[in-house]
Amino acid sequence: GAVVSQHPSWVICKSGTSVKIECRSLDFQATTMFWYRQFPKQSLMLMATSNEGSKATYEQGVEKDKFLINHASLTLSTLTVTSAHPEDSSFYICSRKNTDTQYFGPGTRLTVL
Amino acid sequence: QKEVEQNSGPLSVPEGAIASLNCTYSDRGSQSFFWYRQYSGKSPELIMFIYSNGDKEDGRFTAQLNKASQYVSLLIRDSQPSDSATYLCAVKEGAQKLVFGQGTRLTINP
Numbered sequence: 001g002a003v004v005s006q007h008p009s010w011v012i013c014k015s016g017t018s019v020k021i022e023c024r025s026l027d028f029q030a031t032t033m034f035w036y037r038q039f040p041k042q043s044l045m046l047m048a049t050s051n052e053g054s055k056a057t058y059e060q061g062v063e064k065d066k067f068l069i070n071h072a073s074l075t076l077s078t079l080t081v082t083s084a085h086p087e088d089s090s091f092y093i094c095s096r097k098n099t100d101t102q103y104f105g106p107g108t109r110l111t112v113l
Numbered sequence: 114q115k116e117v118e119q120n121s122g123p124l125s126v127p128e129g130a131i132a133s134l135n136c137t138y139s140d141r142g143s144q145s146f147f148w149y150r151q152y153s154g155k156s157p158e159l160i161m162f163i164y165s166n167g168d169k170e171d172g173r174f175t176a177q178l179n180k181a182s183q184y185v186s187l188l189i190r191d192s193q194p195s196d197s198a199t200y201l202c203a204v205k206e207g208a209q210k211l212v213f214g215q216g217t218r219l220t221i222n223p
Contacts, residue, residue, distance in 0.1 A: 034210075042215065043214060043215045045213075046211070101147055104158070
């Protein structure tokens with residue numbers, strides 16, 4: 001069964017609004033979770049590493065003030081896309097670290113009008 | 114940033130044949146390698162991982178690793194239409210990051 005859930009599975013919002021995406025680890029406490037973004041016909045690009053109880057680590061080129069990550073508990077990490085614009089429309093996927101690999105959530109498709 | 118290269122395809126294989134997917138990586142020090150399958154509109158799911166040179170088999174899937182050539186491949190035997198998907202090669206970077214290739218789109222023709 002699924003070990004990582006995401007909510008919502010899809011969201012449509014107006015330009016300038018903020019959107020929050022939740023990622024839950026269902027079977028295991030996760031001190032580390034990851035957020036990826038995938039544009040159509042492209043591969044997964046790591047946006048940031050979410051660390052429980054501390055600040056997220058962002059990849060080069062990812063605006064930390066635009067993509068707010070909160071990992072307040074061992075089972076929940078959230079990604080908030082602030083002041084969303086059409087170019088932020090993408091497939092956002094979180095994952096949980098498991099020993100040497102990662103298990104992915106089902107993804108959230110964001111469309112910004 | 115370490116690089117992982119895959120042929121984007123599409124790769125078309127008749128049903129029942131062997132599909133061969135290839136991946137090269139730039140960091141000679143890489144130790145852990147993964148193959149994920151991604152259906153259209155879905156998130157990736159782990160198929161196999163391999164750490165040691167040689168072959169690793171799991172059902173119809175065989176991963177092959179050659180660290181000297183910095184090459185990892187995935188063979189799918191007795192290909193089924195349900196195997197049609199994009200296959201992502203991933204290499205572990207550092208303690209926990211995964212670097213993904215661009216993926217190979219595989220189509221199995223009935």
